[in-house]
Amino acid sequence: MxxxxxxxxxxxxxxxxxxxxxxxxxxxxxxxxxxxxxxxxxxxxxxxxxxxxxxxxxxxxxxxxxxxxxxxxxxxxxxxxxxxxxxxxxxxxxxxxTPGGRLVFHIFGALAEFERSIIRERTRAGLEAARARGRKGGRPPALTDKDLQKAKALLADAGITVEEVARTLGVAPSTLYRYLPGGRGALPDS
Structure with a gap:
């Protein structure tokens, strides 16, 4: 039908x-x-x-x-x-x-795959050229070393919650946990 x-x-x-x-x-x-x-x-x-x-x-x-x-x-x-x-x-x-119709459609498919390959190659070459010039891709870190030291100092005080520290640093609590996987347990004993 x-x-x-x-x-x-x-x-x-x-x-x-x-x-x-x-x-x-x-x-x-x-x-x-x-x-x-x-x-x-x-x-x-x-x-x-x-x-x-x-x-x-x-x-x-x-x-x-x-x-x-x-x-x-x-x-x-x-x-x-x-x-x-x-x-x-x-x-x-x-x-x-029909055989001819399938052939035409497969040619379309081959052209699309070729186009995707070229885009991948250009992207890879662009990233390598940027790295050669000293540029790094990706998102900048959410917390600097200085922020991390501040977080550790604040978390050393048992009266301050992880949520409060995260709010102070302008990040989500999950971000803070990602940087300090053990939470308060990751802090050295004072």
Whole structure:
């Protein structure tokens, strides 16, 4: 069975062009969504995915109606493939139920993987160049050595709580415990 999914980005837009194309393609059921493609929570898409059974084909008018990014598109289609469900995009003329359609889609996947590899390489090279210039990545420490000495001095007084010391230093108690894993027990006996 062909199952259609149509999506428009705003409430003002009309999905008629998409639904007409999906009906002409032979879709027996069409799920219509009015939501941005960047939005992860799309109830009608989820309903369509839940409705699909092995041997069915999910049909969209255009690839960008299903997913906003190539990564998201590939993940969705791979999940459909695992369930024995085909995918068809009318505008791009991609149909994963045919050998040619699967080839085109796998080329898309290979290009996406290539792009991810290049981004990883650039990131790694950028971090190495920054380290070579003496820069360290990551978040700065929440407490300096001076703050830690102050915390230990304050905690030596049994009348001051960890929460009070943390508030004084402007950190959460959990942060203080992370720096002093044993809490008061980590302090040397006076």
């Amino acid at each position: 062909l199952i259609g999914y149509a999506r428009v980005s705003t409430q003002d837009q009309n999905p008629a062009l998409q639904t007409d194309a999906l009906k002409a393609a032979g879709c027996g059921r069409i799920f219509i969504e009015k939501a941005s493609g960047a939005q992860r929570d799309r109830p009608q898409l989820q309903a369509a995915l839940d409705y699909l059974r092995e041997g069915d084909v999910l049909v969209v008018w255009k690839l960008d109606r299903l997913a906003r990014s190539l990564k998201q598109l590939i993940e969705t289609v791979e999940e459909l493939e695992k369930r024995g469900i085909g995918f068809r995009s009318l505008t791009e003329n991609i149909d994963t139920t």
